[in-house]
Amino acid sequence: MSPLGRLERIPALRTIWADEARDFTPWLARAENLAVLSEALGLGPDGLEIEATEVTLPGGGYHADILCRDTGSPESDRVLIENQFGKSDHDHLGKLLTYASGLQARTVVLIGEGIRPEHRAALDWLNSITSEDHHFFACELELWRIGDSLPAPRFNLVVEPNDWARGVNAKGKELEIGALSDTRQLQLAFWEGFEAHLGKVQQRIRPVRAVAQNWIVHGLGKSGCNLNAVVGFKGNWLRAEVYLTGPNATAHFQQLAAQRSAIEADFGQPLTWDDTAAKDRRISASRSFTDVTDQATWPAQHQWLADTLGALHRTFHARVKALQSQNQRPELP
Structure with a gap:
């Protein structure tokens, strides 16, 4: 020994x-x-x-x-x-x-x-x-x-x-001010199930607290660069995206767009590159489903989102960490 x-x-x-x-x-x-x-x-x-x-x-x-x-x-x-x-x-x-x-x-x-x-x-x-x-x-x-x-x-x-x-207190406050609408209850239930699934299948993406809205945000290792998951209940679609925000959003998008061919080759399929918004930018993959409100199919929907977010993380993480940002002292309130 x-x-x-x-x-x-x-x-x-x-x-x-x-x-x-x-x-x-x-x-x-x-x-x-x-x-x-x-x-x-x-x-x-x-x-x-x-x-x-x-x-x-x-x-x-x-x-x-x-x-x-x-x-x-x-x-x-x-x-x-x-x-x-x-x-x-x-x-x-x-x-x-x-x-x-x-x-x-x-x-x-x-x-x-x-x-x-x-x-x-x-x-x-x-x-x-x-x-x-x-x-x-x-x-x-x-x-x-x-x-x-x-x-x-x-x-x-x-x-x-x-x-x-805090979660118990928050639920108590919700009861005090009135129950969530049917739509917000559905959103909350969808993301609770997704985050529970994500924690089991993805080690590099940290699960977050579910929220009653149609998107949820995860970190990608750099401020202003997030991994978002989005659900469209009316249009029956899901989207996974790299979401760029803040003062460096355009510069970061341009740096990544210069690597588009290599990025899409690494990801395994073409991505949607959207720079039409006034400030924020997104690079995404989406998929349609027959009925995203059908809870019997949520496991398959959650699996697609988890797999796609995982592929985006694998493809973009190192590239995002290497992005050049404006080097400035923090602005004080």
Whole structure:
């Protein structure tokens, strides 16, 4: 039997990163390290895209550590990360909430070597009273090694949104303000079934919460670039698409269109390239069905959508990650 090593915890982060701002923040802001944090948060390896570090807030003298975009959210919402060595304190927690307000971040992440119980309780409380599109996380960062190996980071998630409880509250509010219409109930049921199926058959696409509308959005690893699934109940069709939005939509579309032949060869069939909208752009595949409202055929419809989204992800993911965007500092509210 081969000998086994023993895991040893490195007791203090400062033995690896001497200074929080000069050493740790630049390390965490690198794409490969943000991917580790993103997976710990449940956002998938491509869930966080760096926007800026050491962001100066209005008023002077205040700097947010790391500002990211949530590539899996429909609007590429901002994610604010505040990190510190040692145990969490009121100062950093207060900064986190103040900066989040100033930057209009919908997700905030507090990272420390230890998160105090009172700070966990405060973030849990914020998760319980805010809407579903706001998220509060806390992570404890540890470093481990085996023998003389390189140190390995581990983010232990100690605070996260309680989506189950929020879902119960949301359903209660729906009952208070009136039941959903028949059409919206059908949309919600369709996407609930689809997201459950997607989670079983696609490992690279993160399932999202079902919504009562005719489309649903998944991330593709870059802000402004999404994987959308769309259902047309009146026209009896389904569509899977790469959806480009935001200030770089036209530039991104043009960069991808320059690769059209290679993209369609990789995908296996022609795609529809639509640049007729005023701002947004889409690259899609669609299919007609006899009756998309027939729930007996939903498994087949869900399978087609999952397969097609998977093929789009396989074809576009690396290309989307390589797209050139306008390089600019974030605009402050």
